[in-house]
Amino acid sequence: MMVDAAPLFLNLLILLPLLISAIAEDTYYEYIFSSEEDDIPTTPPPPHTTLSARNQIPSVSTSQYNVLATADQKIVFQNKTTTETERWEWVTDLSGAWGGVIDAPITSLAYSPSSELLYIGTTEVLNFWDEKTSRFSRIGGNEGLPMRNITSLTVDDEKGFVYIGTTEGLILYRPSNKQHTWRYFAGPRYLPDDYIVGLSLNPTGSLDILHESQTTTLKPTKFTLSKKQAHFTNMLNERHRRTNLVSDFPNHDSDNDGLWTSLVLVSSLLEASLTSSAAASDSASYFLRGLTLLNEVPNSPGFFARSVCAPEEWGVTCGNQDAGGDWNVSTHPDYQNWFYKSDTSSDEAVGQIFGLLMSYKLSDVPEDKKTAKKLLTTIVNNLIDNDLNLIDPLTRQPTLWGRWGPEEVNNNRQWSDTRGLQSLQIVSFLAAAAAVTDPTHPDQQKYSTEFNRLAQEEGYLQNLLNTKITTPIDLNYSDDELTFLPYLTFFIALEMLEENKTGTTITIATAPITSSLERTFQFVRPEQSSLWNSIFLACTSILPSPLSDKDRNQIINDIIYNLETWPLSHIDYETRNENRIDFNWENSSSRFGETHSESSKKIAPFPANERRQFRWNASPYAITDGGSNSVETDPGAFLLPYWLSKYYGLF
Template sequence: MNRNNKVFLSFVLGAAMLFSACSRAVISYDSFSSRDDFARALYHPNIQTEKMLFTQYVQSGLTTHEQREFDEQPIQTMVREPGGHEFRATPRGLNICAPKASQNQHITFHLRILRGIAHTFHVISRSFFGFDGFGSLIESTQSCNLIDGAKGLPHENLTSIALCNNSGEVVIGSTKGVVLLSSGKFYYFAGRGLLSDNYVVNIFCRPSGTMLVKTKTGYSKIARVSLTLEEKEKYFSMQRERFRFGGIINSLRNGIRSPGDNDGLWTSLVVAADSFQYATTHDKQARMRARESIRALMFLERVTDTPGYFARTAFREDDIVAYNWKQKKGDWNYSETHPGWIWKGDTSVDELVGHLFAYTVYYDLVADKFEKRAIRNVVGRIADRMLTHNINIVDHRGKITTWGLGNPNNTSTDTRAFFGKGPISLGTLSAVKIMAHITERDDMRAMYRQLIEEYGMALGTLNAKISIPPFINHSDDQLMFLSYYNLIRLERDSHLKNLYLLGLDRYWQMERAERNPLWNFIYCALSGNMCDIETGLLTLREFPLDLIIWGMKNSHRSDITLQFFRDRRGSLQSNEVLPYSDRAVGRWNSNPYVLDSNGDSSVELDPVMWLLPYWLGKYYNLF
């Protein structure tokens, strides 16, 4: 054995001894926080989104001629790119092999022994410690490299493969959908929104990049559309009009208007989105839309016949809706002062936060003096009713609604309020702050100080997010960030503002991994800190154009790890948020870690969850 081989063998044996010693020790890892996380951003990155093209995927069926043409294509499980590398679809993953000429290299006997030793350590380290360094060492010396779930492949049981000749991309069929290898990343396509079923029999890629897919039960064509964010905004703005009914926003069920529990909240978010757009661009159409929807919100307060109490939703009795409201669960009522109108009660804190969020954004950015007076009157009536009933939301019968607790005394006597003091503190303080801002009333200013000085609610905002894995309610996240926005924006006391920002920073750090553009942009606008603008933009890019809620399964994927706990509804959750293009469509109050959805494609959502963060980010010049 020559000197070089001896040195190499000594190095490997030394590394093995070191690994063995470490495996018997208690290994601790120090975590370091970058100062960039706390540094103030003195400028906003100049992200020219109008010049950034990105790909959206749109599904359509194949014509009879295309089906016949596709059926003539052979099923391939191996393809070779022009440089000689082979891509092989196997039941264990994607095998990528070096060109044929390099596969015939002679390997000496002692190197084969060292590879065997490394393989032994790989089995031990992978089994007990999840350490894959020895496996990578082995693969770097082999002619073929198996890409599996641990290396990012969404599903390992592959059935077919094809090259996209013009782009160098590889499209792969599997028993659970389609995988695209593009720009070094894997993209996953599955579910009824894209495929007739997920078992791919054959796949073909046209020069344009369009993917033709044959499954066990049918054919699909997945085409690519290149858009800028500005073009996507125009598309969603056009689609939004299908969900507007006299200014009120409803989802659609089978294409028919479907009034729901939180229509007042969705309408409020539309008001805010249009207000930010008007303040940014001075677009008169945006102002007209915002005006129509703010009037619809004010009508939700009038239709209840109870000053200061507003409905969840409302519609005319002769309107065509997707269900028989008389058989629908909920607090349904006829309006006495507006004959022919039906409204739904049992209003929650979510609705209160949404209405006040919309009123104050519109009041500050859009309203003329006459509209300000009208908003001041409505908010004044809401304030009067809440003051009369100790900050609780009380319905037209004089009962506190199911989710209407706001009385600070409840945090000392009521179990639910006691453990929810953080969210109650933030929501209540924000509501009273907004009422004081719009009405300019001394009694509301006094109530705000009382909540802080006598009930300690400012301190309560430091722990607005309570994270107990099986019981996390992601609906609270939307409520909290909307509350933080105006509480911090309107606060003039620098000490209180600093306290609120401390709570916001804690909350956002807990939510950061979700890549939520609304959370990120609100945090950035209020704090001036580094706020992951790029990941927020990535989510806006990934968000699908099709907002129909299709059934989607991801729990089988090979590239995910599961959380130990299921969510509060018993659903499986991943440790990392999947790309938003891979998940079932949902609003920001849904759980982004849930893997599977039972959507039946009957419900279609309005696009305000995309439009609001887009225009808020534009207003604050974040991109």
Template sequence: MKYAPWTFVLLTIFFQACKQDGPAKLPTQPVHTDVAFVQDYSIKYGLAGEGITLKNVVSDRNGVIQVFSSAGLLKPFAGSFLYPGTLVVDRTYRPLADKKIKALEVCEHQFVYVDDKAVLSNAWAGELYMPHTLPTVTRFKGNREGFLLSDGQQLEYVKNGKSLWKEKHAENILDMAFDETTATFWLLTANSLQSFSTKDQTLKTVFLGKDLTSFALTGKGKEAVIGTREGYVVIDLTSATQKGERQTKLPWTEITCVRTIGDDLWFGTTRGAFKIRHDGKFDHYASKRWLPSDLVVDIAEGPEGSILILTDQGLGQIVLKKMTLHEKADYFERQVRARHIRHGFNATLGYMKDGSLATGSLEDSDNDGLWTSMYLGAEVFRYAVTKSDDALQNIREATEAMERLYSINDLKGFPSRSFERRGYKYDDKPWRRAGDPEWDWKSTTSSDEAIGHIFAFGVMAELLDDQDLKHRAVTLIDSLMQHVLDNNLYLVDWDGKPTVWGKWNPDYVNQRPFGVGDRKINSSNIIAMLQTAYHFTKKEAYKTKAFELLDKHGYFKNLMYPMSKIGMAAPDADDWSKMLSEAWNHSDDEMYFVGYWGLYRYAFNDTLKTRYKESIIDHWQAERPEKEGAWNIFTALTGTPDFDLNEAVWYLQEYPLDLIHWKVSNEHRRDIERIEPNFRKQTIRDVLPPDELPINRHNANRFDLDGGDDGASEYSAGDIWLLPYWMGRYLGVISAPVEK
């Protein structure tokens, strides 16, 4: 997700780096060289009991993690990505159980403790033992030579085993830091930042403020970044002056801790944690995708460059792993096969409890055919690039599921939405009894499924070298499109009536005003479908019908209508048109772009292909703010050099490995620029990264800031991620993995 370095090279340079693995490309199209980037994911550890207050977290040079709590020392047990572990009592050093441990720190990368009598450590052969006189000590800082301790108000400085200074402070000490370079201790209260010099053993007030909460030293100890309940301030410690204004344009302003880790500045808040990036923007970690809860208590550097984020409900370890897009694809291939295949369909794992994969069950969907079509297309592209036997077998199994959509009902050429074993109690009206007493099928199929089917069957027929699968794909294309022709450009259901959303007839399409999106999309989709059918069957009926629609019924004008003119229906329009145009329908985007494969790829002639390209790019221009990886890659099929490849790669790199539908909220964020309500439902100026948004398919609005189902489902990467990646590989705009 984060720190994503990517390189773009022209095709001529790319040929020198790796083998071409797609079709011929125009030399002006950019290519992403797939070198490793840093992918982050979270391993979470919850609390083993109730009533435990977590205070801070540290890690030593051995990669051991310890958490100090009201129940004593804790450590993470078990736990891996998507399978949470637990914070349990750390019994590693049994003698520590007899100590009344009051606080925990790391000194020279070793664990150091303070109890009611002394500062001590098990490192350095256990020789560090420095008595003090604050039995209720709560925090301390220092090095092996000396430590400053506080019980909240009293302070004591001990050095080489002796107490050299002790004084009562007027305010409660909230946070402490030690600057090794100047041998200076820094103390924070709710109203001030003070320094304590070990040379003259005096306290000095450096900054006065209000509602201060935590701080960290930066700039090699020359600056202090102080968190408050409303943002943060930067203090020049040399001049004791504030630098600039208080910073409040943040993911959240109620700051609970400030930490420097390497060159990065981290903030914990009551609504997650964030890091300031080098471009001034933020990497925001919130929701159960990343943390046990959003109330952050402490942040620390973890093993192998990970980040430890302690919350009131447990620990989130943000792991940073180098991987290529190809390696990410390998992970997602396994995710799909392990948990998301239902009768060959690409399905959602639902009915989960709090994100536990152990509790999930595969669920059917109205769009089983569509989600499976997109996954099927991804696997075809994968096979075309790699000739993988595994991909070919996945194609066979998905094809079997798709074929059964047509055979499980008695309607010639009519695809069911889904099917399931009889005996499961369905309340939905679309479910019908199949002839086979063991099965039911779902009716009311829509144009979403139809265009998805034609897309997948088309890429199968074009790109596979398995003659049996090619023939089966063409048969399915012909079967569906013959049904459409036989039924006057409608999908006709079991009751002899057109389905609500399966209508391409001019009487329906042209009844909508030009500015209503259904007129444009239905025209675009049906021409793409008829072109695909003609391309692979060579049946003149499909070509004849397509030109009749284009010329006689104005479908060419419909599909070329500028996207910028799509909007709400006029006040005098019919009610159905008004309903269709209340706001932009992002499911339409999915149908458009999936259909563009057949519209452009199988155009009847070069003149149409050139005009179709104009329409596709016009649509893409409207979609650019969403940075939708799939739409950018689909646009690349036209050969245009400008299709925002960098944003497509950003989408692929930033998409989280965790596809559980956690509840995510961003409405509270202060770092995003909101814009006026609009027809396209764009809510903010710049779209947030995918890993800071709810998990959604391509038919969702990427400007929706909130969403999720509290971890009740896990989505499949088959349609969400694998389709744009493998299409990009096939089109040659994403390279095979390259060693840097």
């Protein structure tokens, strides 16, 4: 198959991210929980609220009636003036197969004066009665209700909220909000006990949640995304810095310190570029120093470590026996008694090239730009000199996953599922190296020659057309991250090459990479990922066939939704959603051979704050995910798509 030459539009390419039409940033609600053990309120709730508990007969007043549920399976409407019964309806009795307009035994009632709706909690669904029309309706799992076994109800008419207590958590129903209609709060991230006995709305607008032996208070708090960004930036600065690398808290090493650090590095660069913030610029320099350490400590130019450990950290925040990893002592004279973790993977290569390219492009510190250029070109030149393999300095063999040469990519059956991925990565690496190299430098010819070999002789541009593996048993969400970052790396490099008028043949990769990006995004779009979406829009902003306004705005809305529903807490609390009634199971097996482990990929997954996903290398569809309840993940997964969206004027 022949690959089209570079489109003519590239000759006129000028990327103006800040001039892209923007959608205004709005306020939204975050939900702040606090608990008090064994402190059950003894005073009754205010008259405008409903406190329901077990063994109570549910009753409530509407504008016309006193309504109560009776023991003989009826809902009764009494005249408020005469107290005479004017009407009653049957409640369904499943044991006798006797139907009624109410689905199941009534556990709670609450009335909304503004909408004139009577909400009826049952053991199966949420029913409601419209006082204007006297008609009953139902809301079950198909309509979005997350959980059955309702125990209590109360309405915040001012906000348009309906709070629903259940035996397995708290539900918030917002009938007038089409995107944030339902929220489900359960598990240790939110509640000390999922069994809710009663609810009480306070005059201040907060909600008291009554459990068996304690109460929890929920305070809906208005937020903006900029306020949330500030929250995560403070978190990053206070608890997630270790030896110029980003780290979980408590601090420790990981296998991919370079990749995770690159995300916060680029976030800081984008922030500094947009806001001229000295703090953001300093943060970018700090984390660039981390990528530099990964390159310098192994004392082998062109090789970079998974992680490094300073002498005072060894055995404390890194290098612990239970952490594993291939640790080696540095031979660099400036890093005596330092350790580095080897057998470096493609994850680290993707992070290094992405972070170094963006540092060269955006840094306002001349020395940082110089460092980034030197490291990036040294890495790529080292790969070219070693048949596109990352050579471990101790074994003198390619690392397990650091292989981009045709021998592995095209001819090794065990690499068949990464054929497109590795091809895309190495093409983006070559483009990045060319972009930071002077047009007249001899290395430009080196990069063009290597690119031409891969494109014309080895079929790499055809390989990358179908980068995304869609076979269900081989879906790897980590590979999505290792795909989208190279997409962005390539298009950023392309912009720089056009600005510099660099005459390189690498630009002919634009058409196949564009086709690959569009295909990949088609598969991941239902995830509503703020990072995939923002990268897609950043790249497609320079394509010859722009998206329709409707399509583009929907993608932006999904970015905002994902960022708004991203959890404020990054502690790895366990989440369990298997008992929910508002989803369908994915029928296909996962790559681990599991069935009934994920929700259907035909629709969007649960919002981020109802699942356990703090990085972009994990499945958003996972239904149940265990956690330690004690480790806080760094906030790079929020900060990068936030600042990328701001940089490209998406909101």
